[in-house]
Amino acid sequence: MTPTHRRPQVCVLGSAEPGSKAYELAGEAGERLARLGLTVISGCGSPATRVAAERAQLAGGVVVSIIPGADSPEPDWPATVVIPCGMGDARNLLMALAGDACIVIGGRAGTISEVCLAWLHHRPLLPLVGCGGWSDSLPQNPPDERRNSPILPWHSVEALEHQLGALGLLHLPSPSNTPSP
Template sequence: MTISNEAKPRRPQVCVLGSAEPGSKAYDLAAAAGELFAKLGITLVSGCGSPATRVAAERALAAGGTVVSIIPSDDINTENWPCTVLIPCGMGDARNLLMALAGDACLVIGGRAGTISEVCLAWLHHRPLLPLEGCGGWSDQLEKNPPDERKNSPILPWSSVESLEERLRSLGLV
């Protein structure tokens, strides 16, 4: 058997940020987004710290996708974590910068204070933002109220799996 030294092109990566509770429309759309990423060959990057980000990772894995989890802990032996690759950063909330930088774009679902910090870091580092609209949380207001006036990156809202796929295609990630 011959092993090739040629590097394969890197698959697109999208970070999933935010929060939503089971039973909500946002939670269901997070799950559907995870499946979509797997179908499209996009690596899902998540901290899996909220029910929404966790279900997105679980559904991506169930659909045969790749999931990278960047967790705040320093424990590599974390059990029951939905991922293909686990990166324990040992940095607590400072992990938010890694989350912001690890994607070609950032999917934003609902969100609270941690999500806001990740979104602002992604914005400062020119990562396109894909906020879920119509389901509550900070992502609902992102297009009308961006982090600041600089227009660092596109803000492309979505409200269905079909519109999310259109946004991913417009960014050249598919």
């Protein structure tokens, strides 16, 4: 029997409104993550995180959605797996820990909370830059001076893919290279 390997997981954090460049890039990022074989973690609570999940699903990807409430969302929720945690805003810790890296798009207070938690737990941060919002300032203003994890900015899905490669998240082991037990 050939052992299976966990797909790398990437969280999509943040917020951006429909019609904005950041929103469009969020959708493109979700689709690219799926096409690269990465699992997308998204709360789907903001337009940007929801469009990333929708586009990832349309591309055939796996989407895990960790939602703050205790009840399952409506049937059209854009996720392969839904985890209603019943923790409210404390859910932000689960989001921060669920990814091997965290993409940050725009953002408000909830996003800042998730970013700080990801930083404390040494998760690489990939902020979208050049589109406005809080993520624009993250490369020059990390959460603190500790340099807990890399901050790798991106401005296009090609740049995002390059940063994911730099983190080693794109080189999945192939079954032919896996030793048999």
